Amino acid sequence: MERTIAEINEKITAGKATVWTLAELKARLQSLSIAEATRQVDVVTTGTFEPMESSGAIINLGPTDPPIKLRQCWLDGIPAYTGFGAVDLYLGAAQSVDANSEGGEADSLRERGGGHVIADLIAGKAIPLRAVGYVTDCYPRASLETVISKDTINQFYLYNPRNLYQNFIVGVNGGDRPLYTYLGPLQPQLGNAVYACGGALSPLLNDPYLRLVGIGTRIFLGGGIGYVAWEGTQHFPLQKRLANDTPIGPAATLALIGDAKQMDPFWVRGCYFKHYGASLMLGVGVPLPVLDQEVIARCAIRDEDVVAPIIDFSIPRRVRPTFGMVNYAQLKSGKIKIEGKTVRTAPLTSLYFSQRIAEVLKDWIQSGRFTLTEPIAPLPCDRAFLPQQPWMPAVIDD
Structure with a gap:
């Protein structure tokens, strides 16, 4: 069975579209086949609420x-x-x-x-x-x-160069003193582990090659309507992937734009990381149109099917040592094992508010307030990640 976005929008406008949140879909796939779920649902809604420091506002006074x-x-x-x-x-x-x-x-x-x-x-x-x-x-x-x-x-709109990481890392501290990082405080001697992704509920992990999301995709942004403006900075779709095509670390990112005058302060909050600096807690919701069975098959991933690298922040280098990979089912259990030691875990992403965003977006679509858009161009899937090297003067021999 195949659908077009235009056909889905006709059903939305007529009040006949079937919309499930991503969590609802994953629960129903316990008893439904992928083919049956594809027949039943038109749109799957996803959401995340997390710090997104590569954000900002354009203001015209x-x-x-x-x-x-x-x-x-x-x-x-x-x-x-x-x-x-x-x-x-x-x-x-x-x-x-x-x-x-x-x-x-x-x-x-x-x-x-x-x-x-x-x-x-x-x-x-x-x-x-x-x-x-x-x-x-x-x-x-x-x-x-x-x-x-x-x-x-006159104008007040968010233009965010890098939001919505497709996956991220797990931060730990193998050193002897506390570290204050963009993941928050990391306690010494592997005292805690912090992860910053919703795992199987993370929007882009359910669309691993950005087939459904492109330039011009309409989204939920900060409680208002926004759009995908471009690839995000540090967009890295060539990240290594598992057999299920999910990346094993930070991969795709999106640049987002939206009218801040229409946003809801509940979904846009200033925040501060001790001894690190200020950031912005931001709610983003992405609708995934169910065009065919592949969409549902991609959305069937579970937390145990997605992994992230455990990175030791005590080594002050761009490439830090890792303690291997861990899956999100283990992370969400509240503890993981690192070299035989039990380490407590905590998410930087609010898993509760992320699901609430998916529910709000579902309500918008079912009520006809929000329709889907055809991307005007795809996002690139061939971007390499280029680190910066400090300039060193050439040594001139006498």
């Missing part, structure tokens, strides 16, 4: 009188990038307080970052703005102090 061309700008003390249009800004989620402008470098200053400002703007809060301008004949204003909100600025 609107012209001032007299006009200003921004040279430097701070939103509630957080620097925003100003190197393009006169009153355009990009505020990175991981950007922290400019210690020089605030008179100190205490770690407490770094607990509030760009992600918190983005979340506050989405929540409708007023944010103080301070700016310095380039004085020119076109833009004679030298400085600006004001207060902005999402209702007083």
Whole structure:
């Protein structure tokens, strides 16, 4: 049995589409064949809620009188990038307080970052703005102090260069002191293990070669409607894979875009990792159209069918030693064995909220609020991963 996205959209518009969350599908496949499930369901919804620090917001303030061309700008003390249009800004989620402008470098200053400002703007809060301008004949204003909100600025949308990793790693610390990382604190002597993927419920692991997701795919983004804009940075679809085609570590990523004025602050939250920095907790939901049996077969993977590498962060190198692979059923049990030692595990991804996002997206589709889009172009599946090497001057022999 085969369907097209246009045929599925007709059923959505008529209120006749059958939509299951990914968790519901996996449960029903215990008693249904892949062929029968394909006949019954039109769309499978997936979701994740996790820190996504490679995120940020484009903001257009609107012209001032007299006009200003921004040279430097701070939103509630957080620097925003100003190197393009006169009153355009990009505020990175991981950007922290400019210690020089605030008179100190205490770690407490770094607990509030760009992600918190983005979340506050989405929540409708007023944010103080301070700016310095380039004085020119076109833009004679030298400085600006004001207060902005999402209702007083022209554009406010998220553009996230790297979200939705297809898979990720498990972080541990084999050293003698605590480490503060983008996975959170890692305790010494293998005191804990942190993973950052939903396993078999992770959206892109159920579409391993991005057959269903491409440029222009409509998604749930931060409680509003967003789109896949491009491949994400560090997109690495050539990652090694198991026989079931799932990657054994970080692989595909997506760049996402969406109107932040329409987002829900429940699904966009600033967060902070102790001694590491600010980030953004973000909810993303991806619909998977059931075009044929292959879609269901891919979605049949279980946590025990997907693995991630255990990486030792105590070695400060780009390529760190590993303690082998572990599957997500073991990770979700709350403990794993590493070299004979029992190590407790915890997810960085909220598995509960991830499933709630899939349920919200299901409701949107069933109510006709959300229809599917045909990608306008596929995402590349041949990108290599290129590390950066520091420049070393040539040695000249006398």
